[in-house]
Amino acid sequence: MGLLVKDVVQLSVMETAKVKTGKDFLSEKQVEWISVIEVPVENFVRKNEFVLSTGIGCEDDPILLEKFVQDVIDSGATALAFATGRYIYDIPDRVLQLAEQHNFILIDIPWEVRFGDILQMVLQEINEDKQAGREQAEGVRQELINCVLQGKGLQEISELLFVHTKLPIAVIDETKTLRAKRSFDQEIIDALDQAAQWQKIPPSEVSYSDHPLYHHIEEFIINNKTCFQLSIMSNHSKQGYLLFQVDDRQQLNWFVMNVLEHALTACALYFVKENAIELTEIRLRDNFLLNLAKNHTEVTNQILSKAQLLGYDLSRPYLCIVGDIRFKDDTTNSQHTKDRPRTSSLQSMNYYFQKEITNAGNLLNRKTMTTFDEGEVIIFLEADHIPYMETSNQFLDIIERRLHELLTGIYTSWGIAAHKDGHYVFHESYEEARTALEIGMKQKGNGERTFFSDTRINRLLMALSHDTDIADIVKDTIQPLIQYDKKRQTDLIYTFMIYNKYKGNVSQTARALNLHRQSLLHRLRNIESLTQLSLVDSDDLFLLELSVRLWMLKKME
Structure with missing residues (x-):
């Protein structure tokens, strides 16, 4: 994809032209624009431009002509074609040597060939090439969107990107967790969670693409290797990053940038879909546990099967822990909310509780089931032969130690009940834990633990x-x-x-x-x-x- 100098010199209007230097690069150098330039060059020539010139003003000054050619080379132009026979009859050897030293393409065009004809034909080719590129990019966009709509994942998106751009690709979420990759450097992957190794490089003043997305690219050095990054955004919220590697920034042409832009849209759509599914699952699990705890729900085979689909095993014994969550000022402690991670699950204080409850359960090798209801956390913790007081204290110690580090000013009161036998075990153990919590908060105040077995006299009273x-x-x-x-x-x-x-x-x-x-x-x-x-x-x-x-x-x- 892209118009090459080879394509330009093969046009009928260029039939009498002669390539003087850089013949080996005709199939490599791209032409993105064409212009007519005379001295001085200044900043009128842009990168990958095919330059036409008569050499006027330099006809009697080979040193000035040489400087003119040097300025064109320095501008990043693709090629320079002189119309010879009027102001310049032959391109001087010193100019040809200069072009050879820089692997630069110099072309000799007879004076009789009109620049207007060359401009017309080359611009037509450029427009047709861009149109073909747009159509191809649109095809890639549809492929990427279909990936998401057909239930495929980020790995399939990465594979498609690699096929169309030939760039090593990786997709990571906001927590820098790898979600997909294709031919991406493993050393960079291994350093994803090591922020100290990510050295950000200031943006280059040289623009290799005029695509709007180009200026949003961030460049990093990780373990002496270069990595480029684009943010995946959805609803003004950062969902993750698209990482890619290039050997030369010139690879980031308009087509590649278009494909990367479509890839960002596809990845954002995937994360939105994933988030919606996750939130739906959370709501289903929450509603299931709330119904189990707060209603006289009999644990039948049907309930056991439904629980299994949601990832719960109700055949095990569970003790119940009910917690009342508050801050000392009875607010959500807004000064700390700005540091909270915005993940695809719960973006609130409950996120921390859920995370620490899960971690504590994993540390003790016990299953947990958790739900939240209006400032109340309900936990079912797997029980065994160990006394339930010892188990629950160990479990809550782990949770509170971490929560007090994360959320300054929080305090929790807990009511704890042992596993119950019968058809309504979860409701009955919840009721007992809730009763213990209420009694404890009345007698002991906030921030205490109360076991239902210790409340007999209070219940009698x-x-x-x-x-x-x-x-x-x-x-x-x-x-x-x-x-x-x-x-x-x-x-x-x-x-x-x-x-x-x-x-x-x-x-x-x-x-x-x-x-x-x-x-x-x-x-x-x-x-x-x-x-x-x-x-x-x-x-x-x-x-x-x-x-x-x-x-x-x-x-x-």
Whole structure:
């Protein structure tokens, strides 16, 4: 593809022309334009241009003629044809030697041949060649798009590119993971994830193509080897990179640049399709797990088969972990979101959790199933003979250590339940883990872990708190203390809680409250007086303790 000097000299209008130098390069040098130039050359000649000249102004000055030829050579022109017989009768030997030294093509055209005829025929050939190139590039574009539409992948795109451009090709995603390659240097592939070895080269001032895409090419040196890169964009978001290698930038002609441009479109379309499929799979998996956890879904053979299609094995035992995710300022910590990777999966805080949950499961060689629902993360972690507390603590330690490095200011509260037996195992274990989380957040605050097996007394109290008769007894018992504390700015309820914690030991209680012994005894007498209960009577003590705990439980709701 491309008009060559050989094609030009074979035109009928050039029948009487003589090639004086550079005959061996007629089949290599391309002609992209033709012009008529006289001294001075300055910047009027561009690369790969076929130059016509009469030599006017140089007829009596061979040194000036030699400088004129040198300037044309330096401009990157493909060939120079002199019309001899008027101003120049013979091309001087020193000019011919200069052209030979630079492997440059010099042509002698008889004066009788009109430049207008040459220009007309060469421009017609250039236009026809460009039209053929456009048609061929359009054919390649259709092939590339069909690759994606027919379900083929990036490897097939790379193979097509290589066939049409002869350039070594590689496609990588945004994380610098290799997705496809064809004849690409393995040393560069091995250094993809070693950013320090990628030395970016400043753009060259010399343009080897006027194609608009050319100026978007980035050049790198990796392990002393040159690599060129174009970004694959979709919806103003970078999806990956198209890498290629060239021996000479002159290979990047208009046709090759057109093909590369179409390849970027095909790759972007592929990534969009891949992302859509991945997001659909994520939604299906999320919905499946949410339904399994939050509804009375019986684990039937049909559910087992559906889970298997989604990559889950429900035949194994799983403990359930429910987490509440928050930042200290109850925001999404926007100052850190700018550093988050924009991948084809979840572009949010959930992305980090999913990644770290998967990594922790892999480290412990346990399967995990994870879904998210309005700031809540639900994890089913494979269980075995090891106590579930030990397993879950080890698992959560790994996750939290990494998350605190990645997301400053985040804290998580966890509710954990062991594997359940029966037809609704996932729903029941989720309910228990959710209950443990709620109790833990009420009693311990944020950032704690609560195991369902440790919440028996709390669950008993919660059940009792809903009984109206018991609520009335609690109110009658505790109300005098509440009113006294509010009126006198004291804390008799807290004093009783500490006294009860130390099993009635006055000395230990006084130290814990930082009170004088007599001051503590005065408070204890007030408690007995206000409640009409004796702190040395076991029944009275039980009633007061139960009332205080139920009141605290209601207060935290």
